Amino acid sequence: MQQIACAVTIALLVSLAWFDVVHRRLPNTLIGVVALLYFLVAVFAKEPLSAVAAHVAVALLAFLVGALLFAARMLGGGDVKFAAAVFLWSGASLAWPTFVLISLAGLVVALIALTAGWLVRRSPSARLAGLARPWAATRGVPYGVAIALGALPILALRMLAGGMTL
Numbered sequence: 001m002q003q004i005a006c007a008v009t010i011a012l013l014v015s016l017a018w019f020d021v022v023h024r025r026l027p028n029t030l031i032g033v034v035a036l037l038y039f040l041v042a043v044f045a046k047e048p049l050s051a052v053a054a055h056v057a058v059a060l061l062a063f064l065v066g067a068l069l070f071a072a073r074m075l076g077g078g079d080v081k082f083a084a085a086v087f088l089w090s091g092a093s094l095a096w097p098t099f100v101l102i103s104l105a106g107l108v109v110a111l112i113a114l115t116a117g118w119l120v121r122r123s124p125s126a127r128l129a130g131l132a133r134p135w136a137a138t139r140g141v142p143y144g145v146a147i148a149l150g151a152l153p154i155l156a157l158r159m160l161a162g163g164m165t166l
Helices: 002-023 028-044 049-071 077-122 126-135 143-161
Strands: none
Touching: 002 028, 002 077, 002 126, 002 143, 028 049, 028 077, 049 077, 077 126, 077 143
């Protein structure tokens, strides 16, 4: 059951990333399902309440840091909620690797968005400009993609471990 929930969560991460590229927003419903699936896996894996509480604490910390970035207009509200849901899955043991992976993916996504914006403005090919347009930084950077990319290895580890304990 845990592995199925992890696989569904991975599919949701991919869906959220795609939705962010296309619409530059992240649906609260899908983010909520990502968070709820963590609790489902924790119950089926018989995680101790102290471990679940530690995961919740990490998610709250991620939400608070994200809220500060949102207040500074550096991150969207959906990105903040999505990051909190992802850090709920990572917990304390994988919080730092998750942060590093999201940061590295964010750098790549930002470079892609800047390059896409340049292609939209300067490409002699209308087709190439059309392909680049959804990624263009002129619409904002889809950080949901970076959050999803950073979370994928963490979820894959959880799935391979058969649940929560690593």
